[in-house]
Amino acid sequence: MVLMSVTVVLNCRDSGAETPCSRGWVSEICTHRLITRGAAVESILPQVKGLSEVQFYSLMEEILTKPENAAEIERLLKGGN
Numbered sequence: 001m002v003l004m005s006v007t008v009v010l011n012c013r014d015s016g017a018e019t020p021c022s023r024g025w026v027s028e029i030c031t032h033r034l035i036t037r038g039a040a041v042e043s044i045l046p047q048v049k050g051l052s053e054v055q056f057y058s059l060m061e062e063i064l065t066k067p068e069n070a071a072e073i074e075r076l077l078k079g080g081n
Contacts, residue, residue, distance in 0.1 A: 042049055048056055
C-alpha cells in the first residue's frame, strides 16, 4: 500500500503534455502541485497532521476507493462540476 503511494509520487504525471512530469521525473512543477494538494488536505482535515505516513496513505486509500467517492472522482475527471 505505501509502496504504491510512493510510486505514484515518483511517477508524477502532468496533463499529458511532454514535460519532466510526463516522463516520470519529479520536477518543480510536480513538486509544487503535490505540496499544494497535500496542504489542501491538511487545511480541510487538520487531524491528518498527526497521522504517520502509513496511517495517512491507509486513510486516503480507504476514502478514495469507496465506490461513491470513486464515482465522484471519475465524474470530475470527465469534466463534471
